[in-house]
Amino acid sequence: MDYYSRTQPTRSLSMSACREHCIRCHKDFSVNYPSACVVPHVFDSRCDPLRLYSGEFQWMSECCGGYGTVTEEEPGSGAFRMMELTACYRGPHTTRKDVVRLQYNGVSVLRCKHNGSGTCIRSYLTQRNRPVFDKEVVYCDGDEQDRHHDG
Numbered sequence: 787m788d789y790y791s792r793t794q795p796t797r798s799l800s801m802s803a804c805r806e807h808c809i810r811c812h813k814d815f816s817v818n819y820p821s822a823c824v825v826p827h828v829f830d831s832r833c834d835p836l837r838l839y840s841g842e843f844q845w846m847s848e849c850c851g852g853y854g855t856v857t858e859e860e861p862g863s864g865a866f867r868m869m870e871l872t873a874c875y876r877g878p879h880t881t882r883k884d885v886v887r888l889q890y891n892g893v894s895v896l897r898c899k900h901n902g903s904g905t906c907i908r909s910y911l912t913q914r915n916r917p918v919f920d921k922e923v924v925y926c927d928g929d930e931q932d933r934h935h936d937g
Contacts, residue, residue: 808879809898810886812908818879825875826913827854828894831921835861848920849874849893856917866916873913892933894918899926 805814811823827847835843835858843861847854854874859865874894880886889895898906911918 806879806881807898807906808881808910809883809906810875810880810889810895811910812896812898812906813879813910815879820878821876823875823877823879824873824913825894826911826918827871827874828911828923829856829917829919831919845917847874847894849891849895864916868915868917871917890932892929892931893920894923896923896925896929897932 805816806818807814808823811825813823815822828849829845830848833845835845838844838857843858845856845858846852854871856871857867875889886895890897894911896908899908901907909924911923
């Protein structure tokens with residue numbers, strides 16, 4: 787079985803119009819395709835950016851470090867060069883915990899948090915034309931247990 791077929795929700799033909807909940811990006815979906823699930827990098831607003839030789843400032847993502855960076859002309863200017871920014875994750879949606887369990891990082895890929903009726907209360911993060919900073923993410927108790935610490 788290939789990776790894409792393992793990420794597909796199992797449902798009968800009579801249920802083809804039902805909506806599923808992606809446990810990676812927290813978006814509800816009824817149609818899945820190879821790049822339907824997009825999780826943007828999240829940047830730490832409390833850290834100072836790295837000053838480059840060019841005089842610009844580089845922000846490293848909190849979730850992926852140097853694998854997700856954006857460059858800003860001046861700190862606080864909001865003028866970011868986004869063309870080099872990829873997504874933290876781009877692939878198919880999944881409803882299977884065994885597929886996503888090692889991707890939880892406590893920053894951008896977060897576990898579902900359920901209300902009293904069992905519905906996930908997380909909002910999905912949108913990849914857009916400016917970076918997503920941690921102050922825009924609603925964190926819950928327990929998210930820190932998934933943070934990856936190198937060393």
